[in-house]
Amino acid sequence: LFSLSIFSHYYAWWAYINYYNDDYYLQWNHQLFFTITELISSILVMHLANSTNTVTSKKIFCIVGIAILHITASSFDQFFMNVLRGEGYAHQIVRDIGFMVPDILQLVIPLWLFRQTRKESYTTRPFYQDRSLHKDIVAMCFFVLTLFVVCTIL
Template sequence: MLKKIICSMLNTCGANILGLLAPIVIPPLHITFIYYFWHDFSRDVDKQFCSCSCWDTVFKGSYESGIASYKHMYFNATSNTVKIWVTVVFGIIIFYETVKHLAWLGFKKHLRWKMMILFMSALFSHYYSWWVYINYWNDDFYSQWYHQFFFSVTELVSTILVVHLADQRNLVTRRKSFGIVSIALLHILASGWDQFVTNVVRGEGYAHQIVRDLGFMIPDILHVIIPLCSLDMKKTYLLPGTTLSDSDIRADLIFMLGTILVGLYLCSVL
């Protein structure tokens, strides 16, 4: 009984720690990664004499007004600052809870490792989306808003399915698998059409653009290969855990093709 209680506490504490470490570690790694590519464009800052004239100084109150001296972080009291803050909070909480859930599944030996691989491969695209919305609001730049929003929503749908299937107690149906595959194929076709061919295949992109596009393309390819490799073609096209209601593969393929075509249309319009 005592051993069971201790194991349960260790599982819970371990899951909490891993969930906490994930959002703490990734942003510093991101800045370090950017510095590696862009340090030539950085400049030394004279902290004693530099100033900022575009800061409203609201949060400093009567302590400072007008042109402000050096700060490690400035923020203005605007509606966009609220949006940025809400995005940061929601992103950290959702990421923490998701990693904690997956870690708990691992400690309980309920984790489906193939889906864990897919989740880890998708971290870059989700972090990129999270960060780019912060930049949109911070820079008041919205020309790519709807295009990015389309990719963000489809990525979230795919990852929700992946996290759901990461629990071995949840049945892996063909329709769920095809849902992941259809979104991945949509992203592959859309990104290839959009920038991957130009930046990577033709080699016309900068180093950071090539790394970014590979960071999008490789996970999408994995999201196609891994779910399809789970298909057991010897058993009437059924995935392990499927039911007879999933037996009409033609309807599933038509739905998957329709999803891709509709998605490509929306992507071209946005």
């Protein structure tokens, strides 16, 4: 997952230089928002890459929430127009697919990992119920909704 996010990080820093060079400051805050959320997600992915760190629902849902946010925001913004409607140039289509594929994988793979972790936990503790799971799901939905509103304001 981390190696897939390299393109997003590279593009973000290139965009900052480009926005500054072209005096296109309106996109600066929008790009900063996505850069910060990508950094948070990448830090959590690297944290979970260490096998000594436990996989918790809060960590997984933070990564998944950011992925949902990026998928939703890019679907409303550039991906729909450039890729699905075919209105973008070739470089825009490649760029948008390069953003969407890692976000989809950052949605699917952590959920799969979380499911596997819960299955393993169930075999060792068959009657254990994770009562905080529902709270974490609601918190993730609130987190995504709040960040989406912030994203649309910026």
